[in-house]
Amino acid sequence: MERLDRGLLLGLALTGLLVAAAARLEMAERPRLDKIHEEELLYYPSGFAVRQAALGYETAAADIAWLRGIQYYGEHRLTDQKYELIGHVMDVVTELDPAFQEPYVFGAFVMAQELKQPERGLELLERGIRANPTNWRLCFEAGFLHYVCRHDYATAAQFFTWASRMPGHDPFVDRFAAFAHERAGDRGVAILLWKQVLATGNSYMQDVARHELGRLGEP
Amino acid sequence: MSRERDDSRGKQPWSAEVQGRGVMREVAPLPVLEVNAVAKVYRDPMTLKPFTAVEGISLSLGGGEIFGLLGPNGAGKTTTIKMILGLTRPTRGTIRIWGREPGDRAARMRLGYLPENPCFYDHLSAREYLGLVGSLFDLASGTARRRADELLKRLGLEADARKPLRKFSKGMTQRLGICQALLNEPDILILDEPMSGLDPIGRADMKQILREERARGATVLMSSHVLAETETLCDRVAILHRGRVLEMGDVRGLLGAGVIEWEITVDAISETAAARLRGEGHRVDGAGRGWVVRVGESEELQEVLRGFTKDGVSIHSVEPRRPSLEEHFVRTIQESGAGSP
Amino acid sequence: MNRVLAIARNTIREAVRERLVLVLGLFGFALLIGSQALSPLALGEGRKVVIDFGLAGSMLLATLLAVFLGSSLLHKELERRTVYAILAKPIRREEFILGKFLGLWVTTAALLAAMAVILALVVTVSYGETPWSILGPVGLSVMELGIVTAVVVLFSSFTTPALTAFFGICAVVVGHFAEDLRYFASRGAPPLARAITETVYWTLPHLSVFNARGLAVHGIPVEPARMIFALTYGMLYIAALMIFAGTVFRRREFR
Numbered sequence: 001m002e003r004l005d006r007g008l009l010l011g012l013a014l015t016g017l018l019v020a021a022a023a024r025l026e027m028a029e030r031p032r033l034d035k036i037h038e039e040e041l042l043y044y045p046s047g048f049a050v051r052q053a054a055l056g057y058e059t060a061a062a063d064i065a066w067l068r069g070i071q072y073y074g075e076h077r078l079t080d081q082k083y084e085l086i087g088h089v090m091d092v093v094t095e096l097d098p099a100f101q102e103p104y105v106f107g108a109f110v111m112a113q114e115l116k117q118p119e120r121g122l123e124l125l126e127r128g129i130r131a132n133p134t135n136w137r138l139c140f141e142a143g144f145l146h147y148v149c150r151h152d153y154a155t156a157a158q159f160f161t162w163a164s165r166m167p168g169h170d171p172f173v174d175r176f177a178a179f180a181h182e183r184a185g186d187r188g189v190a191i192l193l194w195k196q197v198l199a200t201g202n203s204y205m206q207d208v209a210r211h212e213l214g215r216l217g218e219p
Numbered sequence: 220m221s222r223e224r225d226d227s228r229g230k231q232p233w234s235a236e237v238q239g240r241g242v243m244r245e246v247a248p249l250p251v252l253e254v255n256a257v258a259k260v261y262r263d264p265m266t267l268k269p270f271t272a273v274e275g276i277s278l279s280l281g282g283g284e285i286f287g288l289l290g291p292n293g294a295g296k297t298t299t300i301k302m303i304l305g306l307t308r309p310t311r312g313t314i315r316i317w318g319r320e321p322g323d324r325a326a327r328m329r330l331g332y333l334p335e336n337p338c339f340y341d342h343l344s345a346r347e348y349l350g351l352v353g354s355l356f357d358l359a360s361g362t363a364r365r366r367a368d369e370l371l372k373r374l375g376l377e378a379d380a381r382k383p384l385r386k387f388s389k390g391m392t393q394r395l396g397i398c399q400a401l402l403n404e405p406d407i408l409i410l411d412e413p414m415s416g417l418d419p420i421g422r423a424d425m426k427q428i429l430r431e432e433r434a435r436g437a438t439v440l441m442s443s444h445v446l447a448e449t450e451t452l453c454d455r456v457a458i459l460h461r462g463r464v465l466e467m468g469d470v471r472g473l474l475g476a477g478v479i480e481w482e483i484t485v486d487a488i489s490e491t492a493a494a495r496l497r498g499e500g501h502r503v504d505g506a507g508r509g510w511v512v513r514v515g516e517s518e519e520l521q522e523v524l525r526g527f528t529k530d531g532v533s534i535h536s537v538e539p540r541r542p543s544l545e546e547h548f549v550r551t552i553q554e555s556g557a558g559s560p
Numbered sequence: 561m562n563r564v565l566a567i568a569r570n571t572i573r574e575a576v577r578e579r580l581v582l583v584l585g586l587f588g589f590a591l592l593i594g595s596q597a598l599s600p601l602a603l604g605e606g607r608k609v610v611i612d613f614g615l616a617g618s619m620l621l622a623t624l625l626a627v628f629l630g631s632s633l634l635h636k637e638l639e640r641r642t643v644y645a646i647l648a649k650p651i652r653r654e655e656f657i658l659g660k661f662l663g664l665w666v667t668t669a670a671l672l673a674a675m676a677v678i679l680a681l682v683v684t685v686s687y688g689e690t691p692w693s694i695l696g697p698v699g700l701s702v703m704e705l706g707i708v709t710a711v712v713v714l715f716s717s718f719t720t721p722a723l724t725a726f727f728g729i730c731a732v733v734v735g736h737f738a739e740d741l742r743y744f745a746s747r748g749a750p751p752l753a754r755a756i757t758e759t760v761y762w763t764l765p766h767l768s769v770f771n772a773r774g775l776a777v778h779g780i781p782v783e784p785a786r787m788i789f790a791l792t793y794g795m796l797y798i799a800a801l802m803i804f805a806g807t808v809f810r811r812r813e814f815r
Contacts, residue, residue: 056773
């Protein structure tokens with residue numbers, strides 16, 4: 001009995017030591033591991049291939065990719081504000097779940113605002129519109145990008161009008177359709193658009209909206 | 220198929236004398252069980268080498284008899300039984316139960332089976348298991364429950380009826396086995412090593428039950444490798460060895476007449492009584508509950524029995540021991556061994 | 561039919577008293593709680609995440625239960641020889657196998673349904689509205705479970721638990737892959753390969769037919785026409801598999 005107890009204690013102590021050593025090792029390697037973890041996002045092959053691997057759990061897989069994408073954005077927001085992979089990740093998410101609206105909106109937003117690549121953002125949105133022809137929000141967001149990023153007021157007006165023709169759209173869409181036609185180029189419209197983002201966007205988008213409104217002179 | 224009992228109930232079934240492998244059968248009313256020149260050859264799946272488990276076995280059983288299928292381990296008893304039950308198909312030969320194929324549903328409705336070293340669903344209780352068996356026989360649940368309770372009581376398992384079977388000892392499982400075999404009030408009982416796992420009291424009880432079944436007109440086919448205890452039970456036996464029938468016939472015929480000694484099974488006797496009996500030259504074995512006293516001469520038997528009655532000792536059974544079947548069997552095997560290729 | 565139900569009832573009893581069911585049930589519960597924890601990270605899409613993970617997780621667990629419980633189902637009986645006493649009774653081999661299948665299907669479907677109920681409760685409590693749209697997809701998933709269970713029972717009637725589990729998982733993978741198999745084959749494969757692939761494609765169960773989980777979270781109800789088609793297709797497939805299993809089991813010898 002004596003020998004058993006000592007053996008047991010020794011075994012537990014050794015296990016504890018080894019686990020602590022492994023943890024310490026990992027802590028030292030953390031920065032490099034984090035970079036690798038992120039590079040994994042690159043290794044998401046095209047959405048089509050992930051779809052095959054998902055084996056019937058595509059929407060859940062889309063959610064996992066979405067969560068990873070959010071995490072990626074959040075981390076880089078706090079560090080270097082570089083979001084190169086966001087387009088790729090949102091591509092994967094939307095390939096897996098084409099009806100998932102938020103990735104189109106958020107992805108396009110980040111690419112246009114942060115990466116200063118509104119064309120890529122619009123490409124994503126247009127893919128979303130093709131997959132969801134009756135989704136007014138995507139049309140509206142496309143109009144938004146054309147207005148504030150590309151300053152293409154005519155196209156923006158067109159998108160706002162399309163959105164206003166779709167079933168179930170929110171009332172503000174009609175107002176913007178009207179404004180955009182009447183007052184192409186008006187700073188007032190831009191402010192109203194940003195205020196709309198403040199009202200309806202997710203927390204990241206709201207932050208950007210506040211910043212932009214400040215820039216435009218609105219409190 | 221009529222449910223009435225076979226007419227030959229109670230009458231001594233005809234017997235056949237066997238020399239080596241040949242069987243002489245007399246013409247008789249439709250036998251209950253007919254096994255005709257049945258063989259089972261297994262092939263090793265890897266080497267394709269054939270292995271003969273059973274070769275040319277023929278039997279015929281009528282109603283109201285207890286037939287023993289005897290032989291050492293590996294003789295082919297269980298294989299034969301499995302073929303009778305339809306668990307395996309014979310390579311050659313035919314088997315008929317009341318003229319029907321082994322898998323026939325109507326035949327199985329009247330059949331009771333106790334496997335060797337039985338194992339039952341251990342997540343169920345005894346009563347639940349018997350309930351399951353009852354539904355397999357299409358018994359109304361009330362009937363099944365009533366019969367189950369009766370059988371559990373008869374086999375001394377009443378107190379354990381609700382216990383899960385995984386908590387059952389080997390003896391208890393064996394007794395449950397006979398319960399599930401009797402649940403449908405079968406006309407033919409097939410028992411593979413029914414005595415295994417039972418203590419002497421249990422074995423005596425089992426023998427009593429089988430005798431009662433025979434009196435009811437049922438046919439009992441039992442296999443055993445313990446020849447001594449089946450000797451007194453079976454009307455006819457077949458001795459198997461290496462898949463063949465060496466001898467078949469009624470026990471007395473095979474062994475000849477004459478009693479060597481008497482075996483008395485009793486509940487308990489005091490140490491002084493045991494010592495006294497030993498002093499008189501009798502063999503006394505046992506401890507606690509379940510003693511066996513062996514008395515040589517018939518006259519002494521009366522003495523001893525009177526003594527027990529006077530002492531108030533509870534006597535379970537008294538059985539004659541003839542020139543033992545075991546001795547006969549060993550001799551037969553040795554003889555056949557010398558002659559076989 | 562009574563006999564089949566008796567075996568089915570017994571199989572359910574056995575499964576329920578088996579620890580595996582409890583463990584998987586707990587896992588399922590943990591999953592639902594866990595996905596709740598993830599929802600704040602999902603940037604407003606918490607409801608979608610909970611429903612997606614809930615549906616995917618419960619289906620995955622139920623499938624795993626079907627594969628692992630089913631793979632040992634018959635093997636345990638054969639090893640412990642419990643099946644001898646049963647098959648000597650007036651029950652046909654096919655009835656026995658069918659009873660086993662039904663018992664296993666009911667058990668796994670019950671696990672799936674229970675988790676779906678918990679999911680609906682969690683979503684209702686956390687997000688205010690009850691996700692009725694999961695009913696259709698769960699129904700289809702039950703059918704999918706039926707096919708997987710039938711495959712597992714078929715294999716367990718003649719091969720080892722390990723192989724049965726392997727083939728069961730293969731069936732799930734290939735069942736979902738079937739469409740893409742055909743697509744890849746049609747792209748420039750030699751005619752013989754294409755013919756073989758076509759044949760294989762049509763004989764395999766197309767499990768994607770039963771996958772409506774994506775609809776649930778977007779609140780799109782499953783069309784009745786699709787439900788009817790899927791249920792019919794599933795029943796036909798299950799019947800085919802069970803007949804085959806019965807035939808195989810009938811020929812089986814017990815040494």
